[in-house]
Structure formats: structure tokens, C-alpha cells
Amino acid sequence: MNTYLIPREMKxxxxxxxxSKESLIFFLIGVxxxxxxxxxxxxxxxxxxxxxxxxxxxxxxxxxITIIAWALGAFDLPExxxxxxxxxxxxxxxxxxxxxxxxxRKNRKIYY
Numbered sequence: 001m002n003t004y005l006i007p008r009e010m011k012x013x014x015x016x017x018x019x020s021k022e023s024l025i026f027f028l029i030g031v032x033x034x035x036x037x038x039x040x041x042x043x044x045x046x047x048x049x050x051x052x053x054x055x056x057x058x059x060x061x062x063x064x065i066t067i068i069a070w071a072l073g074a075f076d077l078p079e080x081x082x083x084x085x086x087x088x089x090x091x092x093x094x095x096x097x098x099x100x101x102x103x104x105r106k107n108r109k110i111y112y
Contacts, residue, residue: 019074020074022073022074022093022095023073023074024073025073026069026070026072026073026074027066027069027073030065030067030070031062031066033065033069034062034063034065034069037058037061037062037065038058038059038061040058041054041058041059041061042055042058045058071094072093072095072098073093073095075093076091076092076093076094077091077092077093077094077097079091
């Protein structure tokens with residue numbers, strides 16, 4: 001008898017390298033937010049070109065915002081038994097967890 005490998009299941013079948021549909025959308029949103037944050041830095045540079053470091057700082061902030069946004073859409077929370085919270089939320093997207101926490105804090109009710 002021959003053995004063969006069973007292909008693993010993937011939620012998002014059209015993954016291209018590191019981008020799924022969801023992570024690509026988050027990446028584009030991160031680029032847009034980063035461009036909005038970068039625009040005052042570029043404006044300061046346009047007024048006084050001697051301040052070249054301001055433009056570099058703006059680009060670095062833009063890249064950091066884009067990477068954080070992409071990571072929210074691309075990565076899953078790992079399963080571990082170290083913390084109670086991680087045990088119950090393992091394998092879920094980071095953005096889904098953040099969304100659930102924000103929804104809970106908004107609609108929290110205390111019954112006596």
C-alpha cells in the first residue's frame with residue numbers, strides 16, 4: 001500500500017503568498033491611514049526642504065502603520081495553555097478578537 005498526504009484545509013483558498021483577501025484589504029486600509037498620517041510630515045518638508053529627517057520619520061511611521069494593519073488581517077492568535085484568554089481564542093484572527101472585545105465593552109450590562 002502506498003501512503004499519500006492529505007492536503008490541509010484552508011479557510012481562504014485563494015491565498016497568494018502572504019496575502020489573503022482579508023489581509024490585502026487591511027493592507028490597503030493601512031496604506032491609506034499611513035498616507036493620511038504622512039501628509040503633515042511631507043507638508044513640513046515641502047515648506048522647509050532642509051528638514052529632510054522629517055520626511056524620513058513620516059515614511060517610517062507610514063510603514064509601521066501599514067505593517068500593523070496587515071498583521072491584524074493576516075495573523076491568527078496561536079493556541080496555547082499559558083493564559084486562559086489564549087486558550088479560548090486560539091486560532092482566530094486578531095481583528096475578530098479586537099472586534100468582539102469592543103462590541104462587548106459597548107454593550108456590557110450588569111444585572112443585579
